[in-house]
Amino acid sequence: MTPTRITVGGTGAAPYDVVVGHGVSGELAGLVGERARQVAVVHPESLAELAAPFVAALEKAGYLVLALPVPDGEAAKELAVAAGLWAELGKAGFTRTDAVVGIGGGAATDLAGFVAACWLRGVRAVLVPTTLLAMVDAAVGGKTGVNTAEGKNLVGAFHPPAGVLCDLDLLATLPRADHVAGLAEVVKAGFIADPAILGLIEADPQGAARADGTHLRELVERAVAVKAEVVSADLRESGRREILNYGHTLGHAVERRERYRFRHGDAVAIGMVFAAELSRLDGRIPAELVGRHRELLTAVGLPTRYPADAWPELRAAMRVDKKARGATLRFVVLDGVARPAILTAPSDELLHAAYEEVSRA
Numbered sequence: 263m264t265p266t267r268i269t270v271g272g273t274g275a276a277p278y279d280v281v282v283g284h285g286v287s288g289e290l291a292g293l294v295g296e297r298a299r300q301v302a303v304v305h306p307e308s309l310a311e312l313a314a315p316f317v318a319a320l321e322k323a324g325y326l327v328l329a330l331p332v333p334d335g336e337a338a339k340e341l342a343v344a345a346g347l348w349a350e351l352g353k354a355g356f357t358r359t360d361a362v363v364g365i366g367g368g369a370a371t372d373l374a375g376f377v378a379a380c381w382l383r384g385v386r387a388v389l390v391p392t393t394l395l396a397m398v399d400a401a402v403g404g405k406t407g408v409n410t411a412e413g414k415n416l417v418g419a420f421h422p423p424a425g426v427l428c429d430l431d432l433l434a435t436l437p438r439a440d441h442v443a444g445l446a447e448v449v450k451a452g453f454i455a456d457p458a459i460l461g462l463i464e465a466d467p468q469g470a471a472r473a474d475g476t477h478l479r480e481l482v483e484r485a486v487a488v489k490a491e492v493v494s495a496d497l498r499e500s501g502r503r504e505i506l507n508y509g510h511t512l513g514h515a516v517e518r519r520e521r522y523r524f525r526h527g528d529a530v531a532i533g534m535v536f537a538a539e540l541s542r543l544d545g546r547i548p549a550e551l552v553g554r555h556r557e558l559l560t561a562v563g564l565p566t567r568y569p570a571d572a573w574p575e576l577r578a579a580m581r582v583d584k585k586a587r588g589a590t591l592r593f594v595v596l597d598g599v600a601r602p603a604i605l606t607a608p609s610d611e612l613l614h615a616a617y618e619e620v621s622r623a
């Protein structure tokens with residue numbers, strides 16, 4: 263079946279394609295471009311075997327390849343890891359025409375994009391996401407960055423990639439729990455913009471939770487299309503892009519509380535239930551729509567609850583959310599399916615009441 267090409271444009275930078283399909287990895291050398299002499303391939307060390315054919319293909323195409331393994335998962339999103347990679351680029355004499363390729367889950371693509379954004383103030387980045395989450399969300403849109411002790415993604419840059427290859431064959435080895443975590447961002451795209459996504463998952467939640475599920479390709483394409491449309495309209499998050507943060511204000515606080523050892527998608531699932539409860543308590547949506555969140559997320563195996571005693575720590579962590587303006591917290595909420603809105607400065611009572619619904623056994 264021919265690959266689908268979803269274009270991300272309107273960002274001020276050159277438009278680029280997100281290629282979705284089976285066996286599309288062969289397009290990598292073409293995306294790196296003719297100007298590059300050296301290519302740094304950043305990948306989690308645990309995925310060295312998966313990255314090896316990409317390294318070999320780039321070498322065959324005539325590039326000088328620097329394979330740069332990084333720690334697995336969220337441990338890669340550290341300034342010290344980025345600094346180590348910049349040291350390698352420096353030693354290799356990496357110039358402005360050279361390119362960084364990021365292969366892996368969202369943690370690896372966020373890191374690789376950030377390293378590319380900062381090296382010589384910006385070199386070409388090409389991303390090959392290998393998790394469902396990175397295909398539908400992290401590798402698309404140009405948000406790059408690392409975590410700090412104070413919070414999630416607090417240091418970063420907007421640096422759109424030159425291309426994104428979503429080879430669905432790469433998902434075959436992804437552990438089920440990571441596949442399911444990726445579904446949280448797919449569900450998010452459904453609630454904020456594309457109700458057909460919700461229908462597809464509700465019709466076959468077991469299938470959605472598997473890499474060989476019937477609707478996998480359509481789910482990926484639809485979620486990428488949502489992200490591409492939003493990012494094309496507002497790369498730097500001055501307005502519309504904030505909707506992609508649905509579920510993330512509480513989600514990021516949960517990740518920080520768990521010292522980043524909790525899957526991002528799982529945290530976002532809990533965060534979406536919180537945002538839905540907030541929407542209901544603010545009089546925006548009926549209880550049935552909150553119930554739809556819980557039922558759908560639970561059906562695919564995502565968490566929807568978090569302990570009551572975590573509230574003070576979560577409340578404090580939410581202060582550094584990027585949507586906050588001064589001391590004013592702002593949340594993405596819903597006025598209905600595919601009707602996202604911003605709730606500004608909710609009272610502490612309202613926030614706590616919404617959290618009580620999340621922590622209820």
Ligand SMILES: NC(=O)c1ccc[n+]([C@@H]2O[C@H](COP(=O)([O-])OP(=O)(O)OC[C@H]3O[C@@H](n4cnc5c(N)ncnc54)[C@H](O)[C@@H]3O)[C@@H](O)[C@H]2O)c1
Pocket residue numbers: 306308309312334335336339366367368369370372392393394395396399400401402403404405406415432433434435436437440443444447526527
């Ligand atoms: N930049 C953005 O717009 C954006 C959007 C969403 C999420 N994110 C970020 O993405 C990160 C989460 O990404 P994630 O869910 O992909 O997690 P991850 O990158 O931590 O990967 C999850 C696990 O899967 C393993 N893995 C990856 N591909 C595999 C494969 N094909 N086979 C076997 N194992 C594989 C990884 O090594 C890791 O252990 C978070 O840091 C989050 O903040 C960024």
Ligand SMILES: O=C(O)C(=O)C[C@@H](O)[C@H](O)[C@H](O)COP(=O)(O)O
Pocket residue numbers: 399403405414415447499503504506507510584
């Ligand atoms: O691309 C965006 O914009 C998003 O908000 C997508 C989120 O899924 C993603 O987790 C993002 O990294 C969160 O961004 P942040 O600015 O809140 O750190």
Ligand SMILES: [Zn+2]
Pocket residue numbers: 399447510526530
């Ligand atoms: Zn996210």
